[in-house]
Amino acid sequence: MQQFLIIALAHFLALLSPGPDFFLVARTSINGGWRLASGACLGIALANGAFIAMAFTGLSVLREGSLLFTTLQLAGAGYLLYIGVLFLRHAGQSSLGAIAGNQALQGWWRSLGMGLVSGILNPKNALFYASLASMVASASTGWKAAYALWMFSIVLLWDLLVAVAIGNQRVLRRFARSLPWLERASGVMLVVLAAALLLHLARG
Template sequence: MQQFLIIALAHFLALLSPGPDFFLVARSSINSGWRVASGACLGIALANGAFIAMAFTGLSVLQEGSLVFTGLQLAGAGYLLYIGTLFLRRAGQTSLGNVAGQQAVQGWWRGLGMGLLSGILNPKNALFYASLASMVTSTSPGWKAAYALWMFSIVLLWDLLVAVAIGNQRVLRRFARSLPWLERASGVMLVLLAAALLLRLARG
């Protein structure tokens, strides 16, 4: 039980640190509401679940310095640049109206795909779960499955909470004038993250 509490706390504290996934969920929720943004939340959770499964089964692709991991980092940097410039280009064009009908369905599936890409192409996710897996190498398969289910559920629930909080229409209307600046700030942050990742790869 003590090991579970340590791992659960470390995992939750990592979720509190805003990263690409957070900005994607926030942008989706601001733009289309939390129901559409829930697609991105599920995509991010599924990507995390894939990394958890790979880490807990000991796949070497998650080792830093491997060819696959380096390729993942490059793809992740490219995706961060894409999302960041997308946020910057569309800043100020956000509609606070509710998305309805077929548009909402298409938005949900698009969000699912973007969330999946955001989570898979984030090398920090791979390293984080690989480090957690090193703490449970001697743990039984049943406990590993419990850890994996817990972490997947927490990622999904946390992102949904973020989406609901940020996507509240009443709250958004109160600071609608600030939305373009929030979107620009998110875009700049993502571009800076991409630049930092590329710089690290260049030095390595």
């Protein structure tokens, strides 16, 4: 139980640091509300679940320095640049209104896809779960399954909480004038993260 608490705390503290997934959930929630952003939340959780499964079953293909991991980092940098520029281009165009019918359903699936891609192309996820896997290497299959289920659930619940908090219509209307600047700041942060990742790869 002590090991579970240590791992659970380490995992939660890692979630508190804003990254590409956080900015995607925030932007989607600002643009379409928390229900639309819930698709991105599920996509991110599924991507984390895939990394957890790979790390806990002993797959080493995503360890730092491997060809696949370097390719993942390059693709991740490209995706960060893409969504960063997207945020900058569309800053201030959030409707703050509800989306209805088929448009809402299509938007939800698109949001899920973007969340899945964001989570998969975030190399921090692969490294983090690989490091956690070393801590549970001697645990039984049952405990590993419990860790995996806990982590998946916490990622999903945390992102949903972020989406609900940011996507609250009353809050959005109150800070409507600041939203374009917040979106631009998110876009700049994503572009900076992409540049830092590319610089890291170039130096390596």
